[in-house]
Each structure stands twice: as C-alpha cells, then as structure tokens.
Amino acid sequence: MSNVITLYDIPAASIKDRAWSPNTWKARFALNIKGIPYKTVWLEYTEIEPALLKLGAKATDTKPDGRPHYTLPVIHDPSTNAVVSDSYAIAEYLDAQYPDTIPLFPKGSAALQAGFVRALQDLALSNVWVILLPATHDRLNPGELSQDYFRRTREARFGKTLEELCPEGKERKETWGLVRRGWSLVDGWFKKNRDGEGDFVIGKEVTFVDVFIVSFLLWFKLILGEDSEAWKSVLTWDEGRWGKMLEAFEKWQVVV
Amino acid sequence: MSNVITLYDIPAASIKDRAWSPNTWKARFALNIKGIPYKTVWLEYTEIEPALLKLGAKATDTKPDGRPHYTLPVIHDPSTNAVVSDSYAIAEYLDAQYPDTIPLFPKGSAALQAGFVRALQDLALSNVWVILLPATHDRLNPGELSQDYFRRTREARFGKTLEELCPEGKERKETWGLVRRGWSLVDGWFKKNRDGEGDFVIGKEVTFVDVFIVSFLLWFKLILGEDSEAWKSVLTWDEGRWGKMLEAFEKWQVVV
Missing domain, CATH: 3.40.30.10 (Glutaredoxin)
Structure with a gap:
C-alpha cells in the first residue's frame, strides 16, 4: 500500500x-x-x-x-x-x-462541464451554505483541532457567528425555497436530454458534473442526517431525481 | 418558396x-x-x-x-x-x-449545454446590455414602428431613459471591464478542452452553445460597428478567440 x-x-x-x-x-x-x-x-x-x-x-x-x-x-x-x-x-x-480508466471528462465535454459546474454553483449551491456550514461545524470533531478552528476561521471570514449566519424560522424556510428553486433549474437542464435514459447528466455514463452534484447531495444527507425533515424533503424534489442519483453512486460511495 | x-x-x-x-x-x-x-x-x-x-x-x-x-x-x-x-x-x-441535419444538441450534450448557456448568460451577458440596448435603439428604423416603440417599452420596463441606463465615462470603462472578465471566464472553460483543437465549445463540431455565443458577438459587432474602438477591443480579448469564432461562422452568416 x-x-x-x-x-x-x-x-x-x-x-x-x-x-x-x-x-x-x-x-x-x-x-x-x-x-x-x-x-x-x-x-x-x-x-x-x-x-x-x-x-x-x-x-x-x-x-x-x-x-x-x-x-x-x-x-x-x-x-x-x-x-x-x-x-x-x-x-x-x-x-x-490514467487514460485507461473511466474518463470523467470525455472528449469534447470539458468546456461544457466547466460552464455547467459554474451554473450549478451559482444556482444550486449559493444559498444553501448558510444552513450547511453551521450544521457542518456541529458534526466535526470537537475541540481545537477541528471544531473550534472551523468556527473561529469562518466567523472571522463572515464577520458573524455561525449562529447569526444560520437563518431560522421564516427566513430558513425562504432559504430552503431558494435552494429548491435552484435545484429545480438544474432538473430542467437534465430534462433537456430528451433522448437520454440514465441517471447522469450526459445519460448513462458518469462524468465529473455528476460527481460534483452527488458530492454536494451527500454532504446534505450526511450533515443534515438522513432522518431529518430537510433531507427527506430534498428526496421529494424533482420527482425524486436527487435520491436516484445518490443511489446510482452507492457503488462508488466507499471509504478506504 | x-x-x-x-x-x-x-x-x-x-x-x-x-x-x-x-x-x-x-x-x-x-x-x-x-x-x-x-x-x-x-x-x-x-x-x-x-x-x-x-x-x-x-x-x-x-x-x-x-x-x-x-x-x-x-x-x-x-x-x-x-x-x-x-x-x-x-x-x-x-x-x-430534421434528424438528418447537423444536430445542434448531439446525444448526451443537451443538459450540459443548458447549464453552459445559463452560466454564459449570467457571466458574459449580464453586464453588457446596458451599453448595447441604447446603441441598438440608435440602429433601429426610426419612428413609431420600431425605434420609438423600443425606447418607450424599454424605458417603462427599467424606469429610466435609455440615456440614463447607458454608463458613460469611468462607469462605462468599468462596465466593459466586467464584460471582459465575464468573457475571460468563458475562455477559461474553452481551455479545459485540452485534447481539442477546433474553434467550437465541444471541439470541431458546432453546437447550440456556439450559435449562442456567436449570435451575441455578432450583435456587438453590428451594433457597435466593426470600426468602433469597443469592437476592436473585443477582438483583442482572450488571444483573439472571439474574432476567430465569428470567422468560423462566416459561412453561415447569410440572410435569405
């Protein structure tokens, strides 16, 4: 090894x-x-x-x-x-x-993937981090090595406490509404593939954009908890597309 | 006919x-x-x-x-x-x-193209219209049929005159700076195609994203005028990529 x-x-x-x-x-x-x-x-x-x-x-x-x-x-x-x-x-x-392995950027797709990732970041991920960042803090290993460091550096960067950053009540609901609308836009892009079956952005073959999407979905699931109302709600969005994508990635969801 | x-x-x-x-x-x-x-x-x-x-x-x-x-x-x-x-x-x-004609959305590319177009709109086109819209007005056919209608409807929508909308002096320079940075981001996506020669987003074959890009470049050129300083400046951006893309489209730049 x-x-x-x-x-x-x-x-x-x-x-x-x-x-x-x-x-x-x-x-x-x-x-x-x-x-x-x-x-x-x-x-x-x-x-x-x-x-x-x-x-x-x-x-x-x-x-x-x-x-x-x-x-x-x-x-x-x-x-x-x-x-x-x-x-x-x-x-x-x-x-x-490693050109003999599955390509994450098949020939001709790299520029398209770069633009897609940018739109994904701006539309599906730009609103959710105010909720996920404080929740991530709570899941990190306690103490100076990780949790305290994470809090200190993030609070310095944003000029507010993690608790102030995190929307609550009506504002939290509105934030989730924005997040949902962002992911629905991405769902609309998937639906443009009229000819394509398959769970992935280009159809049946996995590419980097799928890796990008699923890594963030997995973050939501792991940090929010799979029994949380928030995660269960994500699973109902867009005819269950996001849960299906995570399932399609289960075989690669391995930590060694 | x-x-x-x-x-x-x-x-x-x-x-x-x-x-x-x-x-x-x-x-x-x-x-x-x-x-x-x-x-x-x-x-x-x-x-x-x-x-x-x-x-x-x-x-x-x-x-x-x-x-x-x-x-x-x-x-x-x-x-x-x-x-x-x-x-x-x-x-x-x-x-x-017309499935026997050149496909603008080759199999597997439609979702990627949709995300790419969105990022293109948000980053390369979101700043330029305040300059191009007033300039477009000046090029339309004068009178009530087009120019006056264009002015009236746009001014009602934006709550300011076309002249107020259009940045001048230092502000105009800053706006062009933002536009240039947006197109440079798009240029960076093109450069991800390490394996690809060719002037187009997926390499040698034209797709809808190229049509989208070139149609807006052509708008800049036609409205600003090909002898304008602004258009000549666009031609120097990103190692001349945008001028080359327009040239590659010349054979399709036909009005019938």
Missing part, C-alpha cells in the same frame, strides 16, 4: 466512515469510479496547513489576511511524485495520468 | 442585410447550419404582436403589466404547421424534426 496514491481528507467521527466533505468526496468518487488504488490520510483542520506545506502542495485560495489558504482534498501520487490540490484539478490529473 | 419555413425577424435598415437581433440570429444560424430552406418575413416592433397573435405563436415572456409578451424569433413550418417561439425552442424543434 505504500506505493498507492494518498488522498488527504478531514475526519468527522460523528459521520459513518468519517468522510463528510463534499470537496474531498469529489476526489474520492473520482478515484473510486476510476478504480485507482489509494489510501486515505486523515488530517484535522489545524493539521492541514503544516502537512500541505511539508508536501509542497499548492494553496487553492487566499485567507482574509492575504496569506495562502491550504485546503483539502490534496492527493499525492508516488508514481509521478505529483501533488495535486483541488478536486477539479485532481479529476483532471487522474484523467490525464 | 411558399412551402418553406418562415423565419420572422426585426429589420434595421442601418445594418447590412437588415438582420441584427442576437435572438433571431440564433434561429437563423440554426437554419443555415442545418441547411434547411426558409424565407424571412420582416416585422417592425409594433407589427410583432398582431402578426404573432394571428399566427397563434406562444408568448415567451410577460409584460410589466402582466399581459403576454410576444417576441421574435418565431418560425412557422408549413410541413408540420408548427409555430415555434424562442430561439432555444426553435433549435430543439429543428433537431427533432
């Missing part, structure tokens, strides 16, 4: 198999779909920056104070000694480096 | 061949790419609603006062007696009805 890819991920003991992050799930689904052997190394939030600096990983973002922001997922591939940050770049790397 | 499709379009005598509207150009490009015979019937703005009511065309939008808003393009296909409103729906209709 020493010569396989390492996937760095953030653990939450409250979640089955510990993996909860939609971004690291994107990388894990990519590896699982392609059947590329890998192992997971778990890093609490405060361990990410030192580990990634040591590894020579690229930062993906900039902190409010201007310093580089190191995030997961990151993979290290010992066969090439490549260290790749960011789930999108990881999927692209795996496609390029 | 009596048995060919009719494309309804809005004329502007100040524009070569009269055709200037990005939306009707989408339908015209679709017909030209597919090589489907058609003729154009020109309707001044005030003639659109009565003609479309007579034809039984669907409204595509709602006016500020709640009444249905009839817009072009519309096509009438005498072979099926179908009347189709909206450029997107026209392209879908032509794909379905």
Whole structure:
C-alpha cells in the first residue's frame, strides 16, 4: 500500500466512515469510479496547513489576511511524485495520468462541464451554505483541532457567528425555497436530454458534473442526517431525481 | 418558396442585410447550419404582436403589466404547421424534426449545454446590455414602428431613459471591464478542452452553445460597428478567440 496514491481528507467521527466533505468526496468518487488504488490520510483542520506545506502542495485560495489558504482534498501520487490540490484539478490529473480508466471528462465535454459546474454553483449551491456550514461545524470533531478552528476561521471570514449566519424560522424556510428553486433549474437542464435514459447528466455514463452534484447531495444527507425533515424533503424534489442519483453512486460511495 | 419555413425577424435598415437581433440570429444560424430552406418575413416592433397573435405563436415572456409578451424569433413550418417561439425552442424543434441535419444538441450534450448557456448568460451577458440596448435603439428604423416603440417599452420596463441606463465615462470603462472578465471566464472553460483543437465549445463540431455565443458577438459587432474602438477591443480579448469564432461562422452568416 505504500506505493498507492494518498488522498488527504478531514475526519468527522460523528459521520459513518468519517468522510463528510463534499470537496474531498469529489476526489474520492473520482478515484473510486476510476478504480485507482489509494489510501486515505486523515488530517484535522489545524493539521492541514503544516502537512500541505511539508508536501509542497499548492494553496487553492487566499485567507482574509492575504496569506495562502491550504485546503483539502490534496492527493499525492508516488508514481509521478505529483501533488495535486483541488478536486477539479485532481479529476483532471487522474484523467490525464490514467487514460485507461473511466474518463470523467470525455472528449469534447470539458468546456461544457466547466460552464455547467459554474451554473450549478451559482444556482444550486449559493444559498444553501448558510444552513450547511453551521450544521457542518456541529458534526466535526470537537475541540481545537477541528471544531473550534472551523468556527473561529469562518466567523472571522463572515464577520458573524455561525449562529447569526444560520437563518431560522421564516427566513430558513425562504432559504430552503431558494435552494429548491435552484435545484429545480438544474432538473430542467437534465430534462433537456430528451433522448437520454440514465441517471447522469450526459445519460448513462458518469462524468465529473455528476460527481460534483452527488458530492454536494451527500454532504446534505450526511450533515443534515438522513432522518431529518430537510433531507427527506430534498428526496421529494424533482420527482425524486436527487435520491436516484445518490443511489446510482452507492457503488462508488466507499471509504478506504 | 411558399412551402418553406418562415423565419420572422426585426429589420434595421442601418445594418447590412437588415438582420441584427442576437435572438433571431440564433434561429437563423440554426437554419443555415442545418441547411434547411426558409424565407424571412420582416416585422417592425409594433407589427410583432398582431402578426404573432394571428399566427397563434406562444408568448415567451410577460409584460410589466402582466399581459403576454410576444417576441421574435418565431418560425412557422408549413410541413408540420408548427409555430415555434424562442430561439432555444426553435433549435430543439429543428433537431427533432430534421434528424438528418447537423444536430445542434448531439446525444448526451443537451443538459450540459443548458447549464453552459445559463452560466454564459449570467457571466458574459449580464453586464453588457446596458451599453448595447441604447446603441441598438440608435440602429433601429426610426419612428413609431420600431425605434420609438423600443425606447418607450424599454424605458417603462427599467424606469429610466435609455440615456440614463447607458454608463458613460469611468462607469462605462468599468462596465466593459466586467464584460471582459465575464468573457475571460468563458475562455477559461474553452481551455479545459485540452485534447481539442477546433474553434467550437465541444471541439470541431458546432453546437447550440456556439450559435449562442456567436449570435451575441455578432450583435456587438453590428451594433457597435466593426470600426468602433469597443469592437476592436473585443477582438483583442482572450488571444483573439472571439474574432476567430465569428470567422468560423462566416459561412453561415447569410440572410435569405
């Protein structure tokens, strides 16, 4: 196992198999779909920056104070000694480096997928994070290593407490309404595939846009809890499309 | 010629061949790419609603006062007696009805294209219309039939005069900066096609997203004027990608 890819991920003991992050799930689904052997190394939030600096990983973002922001997922591939940050770049790397595996960006689809992902982020994900971020906090490992760090950094970034960020009552209901409308727009795009059976965006073959969608759905399910009213409601949206997509991904929903 | 499709379009005598509207150009490009015979019937703005009511065309939008808003393009296909409103729906209709012509939505691409178009609208087109709308007014046929109607309806909708709408000086420069950044994002999506040569979104084959992009580029060029500083600047963006796309469409840039 020493010569396989390492996937760095953030653990939450409250979640089955510990993996909860939609971004690291994107990388894990990519590896699982392609059947590329890998192992997971778990890093609490405060361990990410030192580990990634040591590894020579690229930062993906900039902190409010201007310093580089190191995030997961990151993979290290010992066969090439490549260290790749960011789930999108990881999927692209795996496609390029392992051309005999299932392509997540089939020829001709990469530009279309990039535009689709952008629209998905802007319309289906731009409203939900105010609910999901505080709920994610509650699921992380308690204490300074993760939960406290997560609260402190997010509250500094948004200038309000996680409790202030999270809409309640009527406002929460309205927020879910916006989220639902966003996903219904995406459902409308799926319906444009008049000729296509299959649960995926291009029909029967899985691509990166499906990985993107399902990783966020899985985040909703894991963080909200599968018995929560909110998640049960998501399952009723758009003739059950989102639950069906998650089911189609079950065979790849494996943590190693 | 009596048995060919009719494309309804809005004329502007100040524009070569009269055709200037990005939306009707989408339908015209679709017909030209597919090589489907058609003729154009020109309707001044005030003639659109009565003609479309007579034809039984669907409204595509709602006016500020709640009444249905009839817009072009519309096509009438005498072979099926179908009347189709909206450029997107026209392209879908032509794909379905004429399956032996070049498909604008190749199998598996329709959902991806829908998301891509949405992102394109939100990022590349959402800032430019405040400049292009007043400039379009100036190019329309003068008088009550088109120019006056255009001004009156747009000013009622936006609650300001076309002159107030249009940014000038520093603000105009900033607006063009936003427009340029939007198109650069789209350029970044094109660049994801690492394996693809060709000027189009999926590589060498033209699809509806290309028709969409080029129709708006052509609007910029026709309305701003090809000798304008603004259009010459667009031609320098993104290593000349947009000028090259227009060139690749020249063979379909035909008004019949």
